[in-house]
Amino acid sequence: MTYDYIIAGAGAAGCILANRLSASGKHTVLLLEAGGKDSSLWFKIPVGFAKMYYNPTFNWMYYSQPQKQLNNREIYAPRGKVQGGSGSINAMIYVRGQAHDFDDWAANGNDGWGFKDVLPYFRKLENHPSGESEYHGGSGPISITPMKGETHPICDVFLKGCDELGYPQSDDFNGPKFEGSGIYDVNTKDGQRSSSSFAHLHPALSRPNLTVEHYALVDRVLFENERASGISVTQHGVVRTFQARKEVILCAGAVDTPKILQLSGVADQALLARHQIPLVKHLPAVGQNLQDHLCASYYYKANIPTLNDQLSSLFGQFKLGLKYLLTRKGALAMSVNQAGGFFRGNESQANPNLQLYFNPLSYQIPKNNKASLKPEPYSGFLLCFNPCRPTSRGHIEIQSNNPRDAALIDPNYLSTQKDIDEVIQGSRLMRKIMRAPALKSITVAEVLPGPAVESDEQMLQYFRENSGSIYHLCGSCAMGADVLKSVVDKRLKVHGLDGLRIVDASIFPNVTSGNTHAAVLMVAEKGADLILQDA
Numbered sequence: 001m002t003y004d005y006i007i008a009g010a011g012a013a014g015c016i017l018a019n020r021l022s023a024s025g026k027h028t029v030l031l032l033e034a035g036g037k038d039s040s041l042w043f044k045i046p047v048g049f050a051k052m053y054y055n056p057t058f059n060w061m062y063y064s065q066p067q068k069q070l071n072n073r074e075i076y077a078p079r080g081k082v083q084g085g086s087g088s089i090n091a092m093i094y095v096r097g098q099a100h101d102f103d104d105w106a107a108n109g110n111d112g113w114g115f116k117d118v119l120p121y122f123r124k125l126e127n128h129p130s131g132e133s134e135y136h137g138g139s140g141p142i143s144i145t146p147m148k149g150e151t152h153p154i155c156d157v158f159l160k161g162c163d164e165l166g167y168p169q170s171d172d173f174n175g176p177k178f179e180g181s182g183i184y185d186v187n188t189k190d191g192q193r194s195s196s197s198f199a200h201l202h203p204a205l206s207r208p209n210l211t212v213e214h215y216a217l218v219d220r221v222l223f224e225n226e227r228a229s230g231i232s233v234t235q236h237g238v239v240r241t242f243q244a245r246k247e248v249i250l251c252a253g254a255v256d257t258p259k260i261l262q263l264s265g266v267a268d269q270a271l272l273a274r275h276q277i278p279l280v281k282h283l284p285a286v287g288q289n290l291q292d293h294l295c296a297s298y299y300y301k302a303n304i305p306t307l308n309d310q311l312s313s314l315f316g317q318f319k320l321g322l323k324y325l326l327t328r329k330g331a332l333a334m335s336v337n338q339a340g341g342f343f344r345g346n347e348s349q350a351n352p353n354l355q356l357y358f359n360p361l362s363y364q365i366p367k368n369n370k371a372s373l374k375p376e377p378y379s380g381f382l383l384c385f386n387p388c389r390p391t392s393r394g395h396i397e398i399q400s401n402n403p404r405d406a407a408l409i410d411p412n413y414l415s416t417q418k419d420i421d422e423v424i425q426g427s428r429l430m431r432k433i434m435r436a437p438a439l440k441s442i443t444v445a446e447v448l449p450g451p452a453v454e455s456d457e458q459m460l461q462y463f464r465e466n467s468g469s470i471y472h473l474c475g476s477c478a479m480g481a482d483v484l485k486s487v488v489d490k491r492l493k494v495h496g497l498d499g500l501r502i503v504d505a506s507i508f509p510n511v512t513s514g515n516t517h518a519a520v521l522m523v524a525e526k527g528a529d530l531i532l533q534d535a
C-alpha cells in the first residue's frame with residue numbers, strides 16, 4: 001500500500017504530525033505504532049502515571065547498561081509503548097526550558113531554532129487559561145493547567161522557605177521569569193491528561209486520509225538508492241511493507257529512532273559491519289550524543305499531615321477519589337511533582353543550573369518492577385534535584401540485527417567533572433533550603449540520606465547509589481550542520497538522504513533545562529510546518 005507520508009511511532013511527536021499532515025485532506029498519512037490504543041481510563045486520570053510505571057503492556061520498560069559512575073547500576077528507562085507514547089504515561093509537568101537552551105540549538109548550525117523562532121510554536125501548541133499573550137497561546141490543542149492554588153498546603157511552606165532565604169519566586173516558569181521557586185503547570189484539561197494523542201490524534205481519527213496501524217513494530221526503512229521509499233513492519237507476526245510517495249518520518253523517540261536507523265543501514269559503517277547490515281549511508285552520529293537528566297531525592301518526616309496520610313488510608317483514598325469524581329480537582333487531578341523551581345548552584349552561574357521538585361508525599365521507587373509505587377508509612381515529603389544542562393554524553397546501539405531485541409542504552413551518566421560538581425551544588429542546595437525556618441519548623445527528621453551524610457564525598461556517594469533518570473532521554477540523532485556530529489539538518493532531514501526526516505526528542509542538539517515533553521511538542525509543530533512547506 002502507498003501513502004504520501006508514513007510516520008513511524010505514534011508518540012508525543014508522532015500524534016501531532018498525524019494531525020497536522022492530514023488536516024488539509026490533500027495528503028494520505030499512515031501512522032504506525034508498536035503499542036496499542038490509549039483506551040484505558042488510567043491514561044486520562046493523572047494518577048494513572050503510577051499504574052503505567054511498571055506496566056509491560058504499555059511501557060517498553062528499558063534499562064540502561066551498567067553505569068560506571070553510578071556503582072554499576074542499570075538505570076530504569078521507562079518509555080511509553082502505546083498511542084501517545086511517553087506522553088501518555090508521563091508526569092505531565094509542562095516546562096519549556098530556558099531561552100538560551102534553544103539559542104544554543106541555533107548556534108549549533110540550526111538557524112531558525114533560537115528561542116525567538118520557536119516561541120511562536122510553543123504558543124501555537126497550547127491552550128493556556130490566561131489566553132493569548134507574548135508568552136502564551138490561548139487556542140492551541142494542548143491544554144495547560146497551572147496547579148497554583150490547588151496544591152497541597154505543604155507546598156506553601158516550601159515557597160515560604162525559599163522566600164526566607166532570599167530566592168526569587170517565579171509565577172510562571174513558561175513566562176518571562178524562569179528563575180526561582182514556584183508551582184508547576186501541567187498539561188491537563190478538566191483534571192484529565194491532555195496528551196498529543198487525546199488533543200491531536202483522537203479528533204483526527206475519522207479523516208478518510210489518515211490510517212493508524214497499532215501493534216505494528218517498524219523493523220526498518222526501505223530505500224531506493226538514497227531515497228527512503230517505504231517501511232517494513234511486523235504486525236501480529238506478519239511482515240508488511242508500505243510505500244511512501246513523499247516522505248518517511250521517524251518519531252519513535254530517543255531510544256528507538258536511532259535503533260530503526262541502525263537496522264536500516266544508516267549509521268556508523270563499522271557498527272553495521274559488526275551486525276552484517278548492508279550499508280545505506282555512513283552516518284557516524286546516529287545513536288551518539290545521548291543525554292538525560294539524572295536526579296536524586298532527599299526524604300523527610302514531617303510533623304504535619306502530608307499526602308502520604310491521605311493516600312495510605314482507605315478512607316483518605318475514598319475522599320480523594322470522591323473529590324476527583326465530583327470536581328475533577330484534588331491530588332488525583334495533579335502531578336505528584338507540585339512545587340519546585342530553577343536555582344543557581346553558586347553565584348558564578350550565568351543561569352539557573354539546578355531544577356528542584358518538592359513533592360507533598362514521599363515514596364521510594366521499588367527496585368522490584370513487579371511492585372507498585374506506594375507512599376512511605378509516615379507523614380513524609382521529598383525534595384529532589386537534577387542538574388539542568390548535564391554535559392555527559394552517551395549513546396544508543398543495536399545489540400543485534402533483530403528488531404525485536406531492545407537497543408543498548410548507555411547514557412554514560414556523570415562522566416564529566418561539571419556534572420559531578422553540580423551534584424555537589426545540588427546536594428548542598430537541598431540542605432540549605434531545608435534549613436529555612438519555615439521548613440525546619442515542619443520537619444521531624446531527614447530520613448534519607450540522613451544527617452550522617454555530610455561531606456561532599458558522602459553526598460556524591462549517596463547520589464551515585466540512589467540517583468535515577470527523570471526520563472528525559474534525548475539527543476541521539478542530533479540536529480546540526482556537521483555531518484560527522486549530527487544526523488539531521490535544520491529542516492529535520494537526515495543528512496545525505498532523500499525523503500527521510502526525524503521529528504522527536506532524538507533531534508535535540510542539547511537537552512533543555514526543564515522537562516522535555518513541551519519541547520518535543522514544539523519540535524513536532526515546527527517539523528509539521530517544515531514538511532508541509534516542502535510538500
Ligand SMILES: Cc1cc2nc3c(=O)[nH]c(=O)nc-3n(C[C@H](O)[C@H](O)[C@H](O)COP(=O)(O)OP(=O)(O)OC[C@H]3O[C@@H](n4cnc5c(N)ncnc54)[C@H](O)[C@@H]3O)c2cc1C
Nearest residue numbers: 009011012013034085086090091092093218253505515517
Ligand atoms: C515515566 C515518564 C515520565 C515523564 N514525565 C515527564 C514530565 O512530567 N514532563 C515532561 O516534560 N516530560 C516527561 N517525560 C518525558 C516526555 O514524555 C518525553 O520527552 C516525550 O514523550 C518524548 O516524545 P517522543 O515523541 O520523542 O517519544 P515518545 O513519546 O516516547 O513516542 C515514541 C513512540 O514510538 C513508538 N515506537 C517505538 N519504537 C517503535 C517501532 N519500532 N515501531 C513502531 N512504533 C515504535 C513508541 O511505542 C511510542 O509510542 C516523562 C517520560 C516518562 C517515560
